Amino acid sequence: MTAEPLERALDHEERLTRPTPLPESRPPLLRTARESDLPELQRLDEEVFQEVAYPAFLLRQLYDLYAGRAGHLLVLDDGDGRLRGYVLAATTAISRDSWILGLCVAEDRRRHGLGRELMVEVLARLRRCGTERVRLTVEPANDAAILLYRSLGFRPEPPEGGLRRDYFGPGEDREVMRLVL
Numbered sequence: 500m501t502a503e504p505l506e507r508a509l510d511h512e513e514r515l516t517r518p519t520p521l522p523e524s525r526p527p528l529l530r531t532a533r534e535s536d537l538p539e540l541q542r543l544d545e546e547v548f549q550e551v552a553y554p555a556f557l558l559r560q561l562y563d564l565y566a567g568r569a570g571h572l573l574v575l576d577d578g579d580g581r582l583r584g585y586v587l588a589a590t591t592a593i594s595r596d597s598w599i600l601g602l603c604v605a606e607d608r609r610r611h612g613l614g615r616e617l618m619v620e621v622l623a624r625l626r627r628c629g630t631e632r633v634r635l636t637v638e639p640a641n642d643a644a645i646l647l648y649r650s651l652g653f654r655p656e657p658p659e660g661g662l663r664r665d666y667f668g669p670g671e672d673r674e675v676m677r678l679v680l
């Protein structure tokens with residue numbers, strides 16, 4: 500398997516919303532993923548991405564590849580056994596390119612800076628590893644994610660303003676964004 504951009508996107512529009520109060524005051528802890536997180540990671544991935552969630556076997560192997568020593572699979576741990584978000588970056592050994600393959604925050608925890616926190620930390624780790632470029636794909640109508648990525652310095656990768664028609668199959672257009680570290 501090659502490190503291809505598997506970043507999924509939701510078919511429904513990610514509407515731009517105002518922050519809602521957090522259900523509790525303590526913010527979740529950002530840490531590297533552990534093997535014991537896999538069932539909970541799968542639950543969260545299915546909760547957010549539904550029919551385009553990673554199958555369990557792929558999530559397992561992505562964990563094997565990119566968690567561990569690389570430390571590029573980060574989770575938000577609520578401390579009660581629940582995970583509330585994750586980010587996954589996959590880096591090629593040869594060209595020092597990395598792809599963000601997954602980013603999400605549980606719906607009831609959004610708009611509190613957690614998505615940004617995950618991205619900032621994984622980008623810092625990639626920078627420390629000598630990664631030169633980070634790419635990702637995003638569904639063109641996913642304004643929330645695009646705003647977050649733009650605020651971190653990601654820009655559409657030419658040509659055609661980043662738009663890749665039928666990128667994930669017929670009708671599955673995606674925008675490719677790139678950040679030079």
Ligand SMILES: CC(C)(COP(=O)(O)OP(=O)(O)OC[C@H]1O[C@@H](n2cnc3c(N)ncnc32)[C@H](O)[C@@H]1OP(=O)(O)O)[C@@H](O)C(=O)NCCC(=O)NCCS
Nearest residue numbers: 515516603604609610611612613614615637643644646647
């Ligand atoms: C994209 C996602 C991870 C953002 O997580 P989040 O914790 O809500 O984001 P943050 O609170 O850190 O917001 C960071 C910035 O993103 C932008 N943003 C994120 N969600 C937004 C929204 N609903 N409306 C407007 N701006 C939004 C803002 O610029 C925000 O900065 P600000 O708070 O200073 O205005 C989250 O919406 C999510 O999980 N979505 C579903 C999965 C998904 O689409 N993943 C990305 C696939 S490419």
